[in-house]
Amino acid sequence: MSKAFDILVIEDESDLRDAVVGFLAQMGNETAGVDSVEAAERWLERNDASVLVLDLSLPGESGLEWLQRRVDLKEKGIMMVTAAGSDAERIAGRAAGADGYFVKPVNLVELGMSVKNLLERLRVADRWMLDSLTWELTAPNGKVAKLTASELTLMECLAEKPGGIVERATIIERLGEDPDAYDIRRMEVMIRRLRTKISETLSMDPPISTVRATGYAFTAKLDWAGETVS
Numbered sequence: 001m002s003k004a005f006d007i008l009v010i011e012d013e014s015d016l017r018d019a020v021v022g023f024l025a026q027m028g029n030e031t032a033g034v035d036s037v038e039a040a041e042r043w044l045e046r047n048d049a050s051v052l053v054l055d056l057s058l059p060g061e062s063g064l065e066w067l068q069r070r071v072d073l074k075e076k077g078i079m080m081v082t083a084a085g086s087d088a089e090r091i092a093g094r095a096a097g098a099d100g101y102f103v104k105p106v107n108l109v110e111l112g113m114s115v116k117n118l119l120e121r122l123r124v125a126d127r128w129m130l131d132s133l134t135w136e137l138t139a140p141n142g143k144v145a146k147l148t149a150s151e152l153t154l155m156e157c158l159a160e161k162p163g164g165i166v167e168r169a170t171i172i173e174r175l176g177e178d179p180d181a182y183d184i185r186r187m188e189v190m191i192r193r194l195r196t197k198i199s200e201t202l203s204m205d206p207p208i209s210t211v212r213a214t215g216y217a218f219t220a221k222l223d224w225a226g227e228t229v230s
Contacts, residue, residue, distance in 0.1 A: 006119060008049035009033040010040045011081065012058050016106070020053060023108045024115060037061040050122050051077035051115055056093065057084070064089075067096035077118040081106055126221060128207070130155050133226035139202040150175060151194050158208070158218035167215040191216065 006029040011017035014035070021033040032047070034040050036058050052073065056063040063080065067073055074097035082089065083104045090101050100114045129138040135147045137155060147155060153174050157166045168187060169179040191208065198206035207220035 003030075003047050005030040005032050005047055005049040007031045007051045007053060007115060008040065008043065008047075009053040010035075010037065010058065010063065011053070011055045012036060013055075016104075019108065020106070020111065023112055024053075027112050027116065029115070029119070035059075037063065037066045040066075049076065051079060051118055053079045053081060053111070053115065056080055056082040056089070064092060064096060067093075067098070071097075073097060077115075077122050079111065079115060079118070081111075128218075128220055128222045129225065130159050130222060131225045132156060137198070137202070139198070139204045141202070141204060143202045143204075145197055145201040147194075150190055151197075154190065154194065154216075155218075156224075158216065159222055159224040161217075162222050163217060163219060165211050165215050165217050171215070 007024050009017055009020050009024070009031065011020065011033065012035045017033045017035065021031050024031040032043065032049070034043050038060055040052075054063040054067070061069075063082075067078065078096075078098045079100045079102065080093045080098045081102045081104065082093075093101055099118055102111055102114075126140055128140060130136075131138070132152065135149075135152050136144050137147055138144045154171055157171050157174055160166075168184065171187065172179045172182045191210070195206040195208060198204060198208075207218055209217045209219050211217060
């Protein structure tokens with residue numbers, strides 16, 4: 001089973017790598033370190049990290065080449081570290097997805113605070129938002145979808161039990177219908193349309209899971225604003 005870390009430090013200078021890993025760990029972060037892109041590739045097959053502290057000048061494939069090849073890494077926070085600091089290299093690093101850029105010798109306090117701020121932004125950005133006042137569902141990528149009245153009711157039911165199973169009967173009653181007389185195919189159509197709306201309008205996979213013959217669950221982090229009071 002993979003383990004989720006806050007930070008992976010990729011640095012071939014062992015003294016600097018140990019210093020950075022130790023300092024970030026003292027700040028309360030789950031931190032690991034490797035010495036090359038190749039080692040990082042193997043590490044990421046078994047683990048995950050929210051932020052990469054990446055030396056650009058590494059043996060084998062360079063950090064910059066790796067970022068340019070692995071465009072999926074742009075989803076993570078990237079703090080670049082290098083012995084050089086030319087304008088061209090900084091621009092190339094930013095274009096490859098870097099959120100910050102540090103020239104050696106690195107000030108560990110400054111690096112630590114930058115990583116802390118980046119982690120906080122990433123944790124906020126990783127959440128969905130449901131707003132009952134505006135009838136809007138906002139995805140982690142910032143895109144917004146307007147909900148119908150029935151979709152809003154469904155989402156409010158799921159938001160009341162984040163990650164948990166909400167039974168069909170509960171949703172049907174909240175829709176103002178009789179569970180005994182309700183045609184379940186109507187709900188299946190509503191769920192299918194909401195999933196399509198999330199995929200097409202928000203450009204993300206819909207985190208709504210069907211629990212066979214039972215109900216539904218919203219399987220992602222969800223903040224709920226403007227809860228209605230009955």
